[in-house]
Amino acid sequence: MSHPYPVEPWCLREHGAPTESLRQVESLFALANGHIGIRGTLDEGDPRGMPGTYLNSLYELRELTYPEDAYGFPEASETVVNAPDATFVRLTVGDAALDVRTAGVHGHERVLDLREGTLTRSFEWAGVAVRSTRVVPFTRPAVAALRYEVRALDAAVTVRLDSDLLANEEQPEQRDDPRAATVLQRPLVPQRHLGEAAGGVLEHRTERSGIRLVSAVDHTVDGGATPPAVSTEAGPDRIRTTVTATLGPGETLTLVKVVAYSWSDAHDPGRLEHDARHDRDTALADGFDALLRDQRLHLDDFWRHADVELDGDPPVQQAVRFGLFHVLQAGDQSVPHPVPAKGLTGNGYDGHALWDTEAFVLPMLTYTHPDCAQYALRWRHGMLARARERATELRLAGAAFPWRTIGGHESSGYWPASTAALHVNADIADAVLRYAAATGDDAFVRECGEDLLIETARLWARVAHRGDDGAWHIDGVTGPDEYTAVVRDNLFTNLMAQRNLRGAAACASADPAEAARWREIADGMHVPYSAAKGVHEQHAGFTTLQEWDFDADDEYPLLLHHPYFELYRRQVVKQADVVLAMHLRGDAFSAAEKAANFAYYEARTVRDSSLSSPTQAILAAELGHLELAHDYLGEAALRDLQGDGEKSGDGLHIASLAGAWSALVMGFGGLRDHDGRLTFAPRLPSHLGRLRFAIRWRGARLRVTVTPREAAYETDGDRIDLHHHGEAVTVAAGAPVTLAIPPLPDPGPVPQAPPGLAPASRRAELAEAGDGGAAA
């Protein structure tokens, strides 16, 4: 697999103008701050893959129609729409309009800087040097800004910049894949437009979801001996500010553009306009350099807690930081918002948030940037009323959280893999428990956490039933593995529901009788196990299903080449399910059980979901298969940078990127947090000389440095109790603890993936890259 970007520790650099895989490139170079996301399109708009500016929770309702409708099928899907796009700055020098596909563009380079939080671009063309800088400031949720600098080189030139704010931009055709997005054409209904001297205001609303949106843009212009001419035209869907200037040699024209958005389904347009203007004007007045300074400070703080250093695998080092940066961009919110599966980097999955958030993204955010985790869980809490309504509609009880959603309504059109996947309830509860234990944030627990735990538990209490065997069973559900559906006693679901019920029973506000019943169900929960095979069953009877015929000349993902009928009735696993249970509920398995289960399911797991490899990395590491863990880490971390461009074109795999952090910290670091106890079992694969990471624990920072033979723990907090390979340890400020890593017991033979599906070997890639290759 080729690596198109130079391996550098703190940036992603593109040499030359982008001409292919444009959609993927736009995703990789997207900027976002949890509220606003803009894809990495070129300033001049063409060539382009799929332009997009997304505002978190700006969506339209799209009707869902079914060939055979049935009770409880959702009637509409909340679908992300493009906000007015402010990235356009079209450059004309003399009579020539810039187009990087034509000759004469030299030294084109773009850099996504992970510490600066900017996308910069530079090139020379037509006698000018151009440098553009984009920033979507983390500290200003409503603002995006760019600076466009044109410097005349050896001769005087006339320069024209057309800077657009464009709504209802025409969208390209979507690829033919059920997992791609549905694009709504012209989703924004113009309400009002206003031109100003160097900018203006657009007001739109969505037709069915009733969201109002105000976009305010303004510019400052500077440079040249004679003041540039500035004019603005405004229409219902476009504000265009045009700047013309004559530059003498060495003179620079600088355009700073600030756009601010304000959107809500509650507030009136006047309030929205006021807010958008205020945010725009403040940012413009503070100046572009101030935005850059704040951005750097914010990121310095983030990296201080979140950075993971690893020696020995520079491509993965780069990819992990790239991933952490993008997860932060998806999740760094200051009001309750969803964290969509693609963040704000694309419209894949229609912009929906899924269980990915709680199961894969929030573990990382909880330990590195817990406020983000808190807002994401507060968003779930804000959707509780709708989840209660959905539970009532389904004839259940408590809350039934949606499988796919933006604003809280179930937006999935295939119930066996959504409505039946009740485990999303338990995944939310698990994230609440983790956040509460890691932060000690009692206010959150009182205000939101207990509601979430109790209402999700009520669903389980309603669905679980006591069998003739005396055990409690949960039937008719779909677990993480979507290659089986609507099964009995999915192991993952049962164990996660068990934790959910116990967590709810422990709530201060729980009714004692109800809590007693929850404990009874949890204690009696059935855990499917095959004595014949000596492994846990993914669901009751799974191990007696027909085996998949892996000798066949199959194409992947299987779901595009086989009917559900064939997938569901066989022992073929799309993604970690029992293995994920062994991670999140590792306390429910013995080491021997984990080893047997891992080997069994490894041989049947095809990883047709990007959610699989991080979990396989974690369990492989726990079981001592450290090289295999390293390979799965690589797969997770490099998915978007090296992977299938078509898939990343709809947006990045945020959960997989967050999962790379988990693969390192929970895999090689061995972090576990069962029952709120912090434990580590660090151990490195042969090619990694050192791993250093930090986590936040109850307000303090705990830094862990792992080398092949020992691990050092240090904290800036008072005192942290933890376990190191089973040994209780207390770490206090100023008193770092260094402990030996016990020798690796023989882990037995390396578990084998299905034929042809072993992950790419990191060892082989690193050997191929050699000394001077991959490492910059």
Place this chain on the structure above:
Amino acid sequence: MSHPYPVEPWCLREHGAPTESLRQVESLFALANGHIGIRGTLDEGDPRGMPGTYLNSLYELRELTYPEDAYGFPEASETVVNAPDATFVRLTVGDAALDVRTAGVHGHERVLDLREGTLTRSFEWAGVAVRSTRVVPFTRPAVAALRYEVRALDAAVTVRLDSDLLANEEQPEQRDDPRAATVLQRPLVPQRHLGEAAGGVLEHRTERSGIRLVSAVDHTVDGGATPPAVSTEAGPDRIRTTVTATLGPGETLTLVKVVAYSWSDAHDPGRLEHDARHDRDTALADGFDALLRDQRLHLDDFWRHADVELDGDPPVQQAVRFGLFHVLQAGDQSVPHPVPAKGLTGNGYDGHALWDTEAFVLPMLTYTHPDCAQYALRWRHGMLARARERATELRLAGAAFPWRTIGGHESSGYWPASTAALHVNADIADAVLRYAAATGDDAFVRECGEDLLIETARLWARVAHRGDDGAWHIDGVTGPDEYTAVVRDNLFTNLMAQRNLRGAAACASADPAEAARWREIADGMHVPYSAAKGVHEQHAGFTTLQEWDFDADDEYPLLLHHPYFELYRRQVVKQADVVLAMHLRGDAFSAAEKAANFAYYEARTVRDSSLSSPTQAILAAELGHLELAHDYLGEAALRDLQGDGEKSGDGLHIASLAGAWSALVMGFGGLRDHDGRLTFAPRLPSHLGRLRFAIRWRGARLRVTVTPREAAYETDGDRIDLHHHGEAVTVAAGAPVTLAIPPLPDPGPVPQAPPGLAPASRRAELAEAGDGGAAA
């Protein structure tokens, strides 16, 4: 429950003009000959419920779109469309146009005569007496005809008749029910129109399915002192022939209208027009009386073999004949055509044929009118290529017959209740084996039967897998009960597949090695049984599912009020499944097993499908619960006549009507045909004094007369070997055999349906009707 029609043995009579439940009435009074169906609308077109003229296999493709598409989901549904409607004769007397909703219509009566095969109508209005007669001749598959007679009463009148052939008629709104039809507006594309002196020709085609259709209409006019004036206007979608006449007192104007249709996706329009004209002209030349005469002769022959006489329940006697007549109208074909679930009486289920045909309709037709059964099976054989393609698409083998279809393509948009319902394959095989045994039709077996048996068996051989227990299993399928889906080892499916495999293995043309494998699978087929509950399981584990809470204040059908999620995971049964297995594969159960199973499933079966009660009647009778059997017989037979008008409005429940015959002949007559052996076990419920029916067996007629204490068997054939309550008997021509019915062993307590769902008591209704009530 009120009975709106007088109880008469051989007709359905409507007093007064129809003003409500129009859609239901139109279904009840529909006429059809297996090829053409016309609904029982009024000649003048209004008031109307849902007008319809259907030509068997005339359909359009309707795109199916899915909120979340997946591999193997059908892209289009074959959907029945309305053919040009020739039923219109609009009457004007003087200046007044007939409308039965206005005052002055006297003595309005319509009669569906089950022996004449006609729908007649008579009334007086505006000084004239009108009589219309419709016939859709069984012996002329392409023709429908009507005679409209207007007689002046006491004074001279001017009369005008506007007789239309109307295409692309505007359709009423459909009811909001997932089981209702999808109506395509303006489905026929006009190609050509031609007016003639008293009629004309319309040529249309369907846009996507590529079917061409020629409709030719003509009239003869007679009556009055002065010859009536006749003129015709033709347009792309309408041919109107207008007749005006002045009638003196007592004079009669007689209009005879004949329409002939010719439709095909293969033939050219010239050939189609030639055929339509030929059939029209021949019928018109032969005259209306000849059509009536032929119709009567055809029906006399049908009734001679098919009639069932029962003493003691006049409403059911009427309903059973009504049902037999409609089944004949649906299935009396002279070329291979499907028998749609609604026959040709409405557009319900989009005009699709389902497994109903083979499992419920063909048993009756095989024993009463075997040629019809043969053509229906030849239709399946004609669709074999498409079923093979579907099997390949599904990554299976052999043939995968569609769940819903007209022209052979899978047309269902919900795979868990269609693609997964593989049992349709075995149902077809079962019908082939039954037909072959009952008729000895070796030519059919050679030409079609073996292909069908072998290709369906290949599917099972591919899907079945040998488990660690050594038994063969079939996983991921849906049985007859659609309140569970995608389950393991559905009992019905496994047992029917077993018969299918054995039937294929016995074929002369089977490959010996393949046949040996089929026998091995059949012999080792798993039969799920719960030792703990002492009953067979509907599917593996069914009896350990959570029970349905029948105390809740539920509304039926459950599927309109509960999500599949709730239905699938509980012990609630939509329709006979184990009970149907105990009927069709009664040889696989002991009497004690049947009794235990029946009681168990009776308590969990809600009969939300019309396919359920006939089977429950049959098993109840077999187990000696004769009054319960009588009640279920009543439910099946009276479903359309007394039942929910809304449901019958989309067309009659053909399978339920055929099932009433089975309830009598297989229930109270005890007819079984396992392994091609003919057995009877007749026994009557207390209110039936006598039951007489006939079946055809290898070309001969066997008449069975059952009275409370004995049964008489007589044949016009050489010799029929049969069993009577286990005793081997031979019946020869001229040597009727009368045998005693052994005393009924104690059947134990009467099995109970879920609370509130016991069938209506025939005993109670008959008692209420009293002596002079129900009986005419």
